């Protein structure tokens with residue numbers, strides 16, 4: 202295993218600037234998830250690390266080696282493709298042992314390594330099959346097995362679970378997590394499923410338009426989003442947002458609604474801001490959890506437009522400051538549209554962003 | 566009768582209809598071939614009889630015996646023709662395949678300037694009938710001394726086959742997902758190894774088809790060969806057929822016998838290669 206360092210990494214496709222000078226340090230054994238909307242440059246970044254794409258500028262270091270111009274095979278990495286990219290003309294066993302065969306290892310050693318990886322992934326009974334004879338989930342395991350057999354410095358995953366159904370995805374997510382714990386591997390994992398990122402990663406890198414918006418632990422990017430973009434991207438359902446202007450005592454929204462200044466923010470009067478509140482922090486009285494402290498709860502009566510029962514909770518849609526806000530109701534009871542309920546707004550977890558730059562105003 | 570029985574009956578009936586139709590079609594396709602084999606075994610009188618004699622009355626291998634006996638005894642230099650045909654067809658096929666693989670791969674995998682134009686241009690050369698080229702080619706070859714040489718014929722046939730092999734092989738490489746070669750490179754292959762270990766085996770059906778096609782084209786070609794060959798140094802089997810035409814007579818039996826000799830290697834080759842023609846090798850590479 203090894204560290205991975207990207208410095209000022211750049212990629213141009215002709216005139217199109219796909220990756221704009223990003224910096225990233227991945228520690229030895231760390232699991233880093235790359236998330237962001239479609240087309241933001243996640244795959245491009247991963248492919249540059251793998252050596253499948255030339256880099257336009259900057260440096261890639263694996264361990265203490267600069268690998269900018271090395272061929273993929275010289276970088277000692279493994280990659281699990283979104284498509285799995287299994288070799289259809291080889292059996293599962295041959296697929297997994299291919300890397301050792303190319304390296305010229307002898308048959309006994311290859312067989313042992315394949316058998317061990319197969320045991321870890323519980324695919325021993327599949328070793329003689331061809332990829333065409335496997336289900337999607339089995340192919341996924343084989344692809345991971347192939348990566349493990351190589352025993353690389355860095356594992357690269359490009360949306361490995363996106364072709365699986367929801368249940369299988371959850372199961373494989375757990376397995377990847379266990380695998381990482383066992384192998385203590387350095388991993389860069391591209392996904393646009395934020396649940397995967399939150400559950401698997403030690404740190405999450407949120408990308409947008411070829412730039413890194415924020416790097417942080419799952420807790421940091423969720424609770425202290427550096428920008429409006431990150432706040433909207435992480436968390437499901439997404440954070441509620443509304444434009445507001447700061448006043449001497451708090452915030453005033455376009456429709457005249459006023460709220461106290463959320464704790465932790467100290468913003469000068471008259472500034473245009475975006476107010477953000479997660480659905481968890483907007484709940485009917487008796488159906489939510491106050492944050493510790495709980496001193497910044499504001500109460501107001503709101504009309505429920507629509508409700509979405511999910512079983513363990515119900516999402517409520519209300520009109521607040523002329524925006525549709527989503528609230529979360531724990532221990533749900535039946536709610537009829539049009540019902541007026543008393544809501545609590547837990548402002549101690551609210552966020553303020555600068556209306557122009559979109560950057561968080563926390564501590565500003 | 567209940568619905569299921571009716572359905573079953575319908576299925577059986579349509580199966581039989583299909584079988585009969587297939588039999589008729591195959592009979593029509595195979596009849597000329599069988600007719601040639603039959604005619605090679607019977608005397609000219611019977612071949613030329615009107616109305617045709619369907620059931621042969623006397624069969625003999627005379628024509629084959631005569632063919633291989635020396636010149637003057639009704640024989641022709643069939644061994645030389647055969648050797649020429651093999652050398653020319655095999656060599657031009659190998660070259661066409663080599664160029665077809667490189668070209669097809671390039672068209673399938675790389676982006677370069679004027680790609681569409683190049684491709685169209687290659688295809689357009691196929692639109693020119695070979696025979697139209699025979700006269701210019703004759704003059705050209707006469708100048709550079711390629712008339713009546715193996716090299717000349719190999720060159721001509723390679724030129725004839727390359728556009729097709731490129732086109733066919735390109736289609737097969739396109740079906741091989743790019744991810745596979747990339748995965749192979751990550752697994753430790755050089756670009757070259759990735760090609761031979763992964764992409765080549767998966768495109769093999771296309772390469773085999775292109776090979777059969779190129780071989781048969783060269784093996785059977787008559788028009789160009791009749792212009793560009795002169796002697797036993799380079800005459801191929803199809804041109805050799807002409808040896809059976811005299812000024813006023815045509816030895817149909819001998820011609821048919823030579824035709825059979827020509828068909829056999831082509832059949833053997835096709836049979837040998839067909840196991841590589843299994844398609845669908847790429848299924849299972851990616852998710853679907």
Ligand SMILES: Nc1ncnc2c1ncn2[C@@H]1O[C@H](COP(=O)(O)OP(=O)(O)OP(=O)(O)O)[C@@H](O)[C@H]1O
Pocket residue numbers: 214217219237238239240241242243244245246393
């Ligand atoms: N070969 C290429 N030529 C030109 N532009 C490209 C090429 N490959 C990718 N791009 C562009 O670079 C940008 C980043 O692509 P990339 O594949 O890295 O996105 P991504 O973040 O992985 O998106 P997704 O979540 O959809 O996979 C996209 O706008 C894409 O159109």
Ligand SMILES: [Mg+2]
Pocket residue numbers: 243244245
């Ligand atoms: Mg991608």
